[in-house]
Amino acid sequence: MEAIAFYTFAILTTVMFLITVMTSHALYALSALAAGMIFISAFFFLLGADFLGAIQIIVYTGAVMALYAFGMMFFDTTRDVVEKRTSPYIIFGLSGVAALTVVAMFTAPIISDNITALYPAMEGVGNSQMVGMVLFTKYLIPFELAAIMLLVAMVAGIVLAGKKMDVSLTTMSDEEIEREAKQGVLDV
Amino acid sequence: MFEITLQHYLILSTLLFTIGLIGVMRRKNLLMLFFATEILLNSVNIAFAAISSYYGDLTGQMFAFFVIAIAASEVAVGLGLLVLWYKRTGKIDLDAMTSMRG
Numbered sequence: 322m323e324a325i326a327f328y329t330f331a332i333l334t335t336v337m338f339l340i341t342v343m344t345s346h347a348l349y350a351l352s353a354l355a356a357g358m359i360f361i362s363a364f365f366f367l368l369g370a371d372f373l374g375a376i377q378i379i380v381y382t383g384a385v386m387a388l389y390a391f392g393m394m395f396f397d398t399t400r401d402v403v404e405k406r407t408s409p410y411i412i413f414g415l416s417g418v419a420a421l422t423v424v425a426m427f428t429a430p431i432i433s434d435n436i437t438a439l440y441p442a443m444e445g446v447g448n449s450q451m452v453g454m455v456l457f458t459k460y461l462i463p464f465e466l467a468a469i470m471l472l473v474a475m476v477a478g479i480v481l482a483g484k485k486m487d488v489s490l491t492t493m494s495d496e497e498i499e500r501e502a503k504q505g506v507l508d509v
Numbered sequence: 510m511f512e513i514t515l516q517h518y519l520i521l522s523t524l525l526f527t528i529g530l531i532g533v534m535r536r537k538n539l540l541m542l543f544f545a546t547e548i549l550l551n552s553v554n555i556a557f558a559a560i561s562s563y564y565g566d567l568t569g570q571m572f573a574f575f576v577i578a579i580a581a582s583e584v585a586v587g588l589g590l591l592v593l594w595y596k597r598t599g600k601i602d603l604d605a606m607t608s609m610r611g
Binding site for chain 2: 323324327331334335338339341342347350351354357358361364365367368369370372373376377381384385388392395396411412415418419422426427429451452455456459460463467470471473474475477478479480481482498
């Protein structure tokens, strides 16, 4: 049963991400990426990480994908995406990195066979409760730092994209932008 | 074959990571490059959750949470910069960003 679910979702996720990477339409890529994110949450549910699965759906599909969808309204998405023609050296180097990653990931569990659980799973406690117990005791400072980081990112997003949305900077020359910025009319 | 082990999840994670790397290599459009980055982060999350589950340790899930938080803030800042760049130059191709002449 678990095997059927695993293989189904593995194939679905791989196909969706392949579409994301290979298609030349930005909208197809966005939709396929959103579908792939939802299919990935199925693995988290299979692994018993219920809370992580819910977070995956809420944050990725709800927030990140919505952000991309709204951001894409600014861009010309009907145009076909141009592909890069990189030099063979870069391709060779990055393929080498990918191969090394594969080897490292396959050998990591063999090397770490004598690993012991730092925060072992408790008996008779649900996943969300367990996550809360560990997150708010052992990982409290990283949690608060992540909260501050998200706040900073929110302010940065609003400042960067939100100001002067009615002015098209594309049609203005650099001198105009500089002048208006000096006068304080435009804030870039 | 019919019993799913840790290796299965790690192989899947590596496969998705490779797909993301291919995307990073062949895309010139910055928005598409962001999509490939999301794939990379997600594939690592699968590996974290699988190791966490098979070793009965919650640390992997904690790291996956922080990876998701970092991905969310990366998208907010990156998309803001991208919108600003598009408003100024009208294109979001990597080739257009050669003002530093490195």
